[in-house]
Amino acid sequence: MPLLHVSDMSHNFGGLQAVSEYNLSLDPGQITGLIGPNGAGKTTIFNLITGIYRPTRGSVRFDGEELVGKKPNETAAMGLARTFQEMKLWRHMTVLDHIKMARYSKLSYGLMGAFLDTPRRRREERHATELSMEYLEMFAVDQFAGQLVVNLPYGAQRRVEMARAMVIEPKVLLLDEPTVGMTPDEMMSMIEVVRKAHERFNLAIFLIEHRLKVVHELCQHVQALVFGKVLVEGAPNEVQNHPKVIEAYIGEQEVEF
Ligand SMILES: Nc1ncnc2c1ncn2[C@@H]1O[C@H](COP(=O)(O)OP(=O)(O)OP(=O)(O)O)[C@@H](O)[C@H]1O
Structure with a gap:
């Protein structure tokens, strides 16, 4: 049984379908990346998993327990930690x-x-x-x-x-663009510390990232999200070179293809 298992999760903001029939299986020690153009629904998925929003449909199971309906402090206490795109320090x-x-x-x-x-x-x-x-x-x-x-x-x-x-000793860590705005040296230090934490605790990590260098260095599996739907998923190389993914990114500035 996966540690974190999201099935058929959808979410609407009024008339906008932000996430559509989304699925994720994350095992202990696995690092999965979530990439996608701006506004694809990546942060919304983090907010749905951690209890900031309640999905319109679907289920989120963590360690066999249903998370839908739990508050962010409860999901954190259960072992699901996260960082934010905009630092909250x-x-x-x-x-x-x-x-x-x-x-x-x-x-x-x-x-x-x-x-x-x-x-x-x-x-x-x-x-x-x-x-x-x-x-x-x-x-x-x-x-x-x-x-x-x-x-x-x-x-x-x-x-x-x-x-x-990490100090709450989570089983899963969700990182929302951990290297955004960093210099190349800062980015390399971040890759290093993520790797260290992963190895030391056999931590499962779910990572939103625009920089494909980071995705390649850290992830075994990647999902490419477009308009709230997973378009392609697989090994980082396969996903990056997939024609549908390349097409989805045309016009995007932030991805280092
Ligand atoms: N609280 C909200 N109310 C209404 N619409 C929202 C809300 N949060 C996000 N959205 C919309 O949902 C869609 C997905 O947004 P989201 O922030 O999840 O995208 P993202 O992939 O994380 O983008 P980025 O890479 O720019 O951070 C966007 O169209 C966004 O405008």
């Missing part, structure tokens, strides 16, 4: 505090415990700090731990966002 919070705050959702001492200075609370706090530092190191941002996010280079901010998503 608090610019005036330190890097370490970002990671610790995400980790708090996993701690067990509850709201009262957070105010009481018990030995257990202190132990858990220490553990959260140590673990957060491990994640910062894994994503090559440990040297920025005490700094405010606003002062970090852009590529490092995006790696902080990934570390924050």
Whole structure:
């Protein structure tokens, strides 16, 4: 049974059919890419899977459990983490505090415990700090731990966002254009840290990406989405060179064919 299984999922915004009979099977450790022209419905698919929108039709099963009807915080707690196309970081919070705050959702001492200075609370706090530092190191941002996010280079901010998503120990990570706006060097660092996280946790990853270099480096399987429908899917090379995909991209500026 796949870890994440989307079947016959459709979604309308009023009269607009944004996603149509969409299917996805993602196994543990698999990396699948989702490509497609602007407005094809890629981010809508992420929002449907993670509970931001409720699909008009279809089912989303994760680890055998139905996700449709669950809220984003519930899908995250179940093990489905994501990053956003527009980064959602608090610019005036330190890097370490970002990671610790995400980790708090996993701690067990509850709201009262957070105010009481018990030995257990202190132990858990220490553990959260140590673990957060491990994640910062894994994503090559440990040297920025005490700094405010606003002062970090852009590529490092995006790696902080990934570390924050990973510290809840998800089984599936959804990455929405993780390299958008990056320099080639920043892009290569991002590829490196995604690969590292994937290998270390046997993580399943579902990735929206416009840069085909990233897709080729990371993905075993790719879906090309056009007008809310999967036009072609398969190995990255097959999909990239498929005449239907090339035709769909004519006029698009952002894809590096
Ligand atoms: N909340 C919304 N209300 C109405 N229409 C929406 C909403 N969100 C997205 N759409 C429309 O649904 C379609 C798919 O949008 P979506 O953002 O999912 O595309 P995308 O493939 O992620 O595009 P991009 O690559 O530009 O991010 C577009 O026509 C968009 O205008």
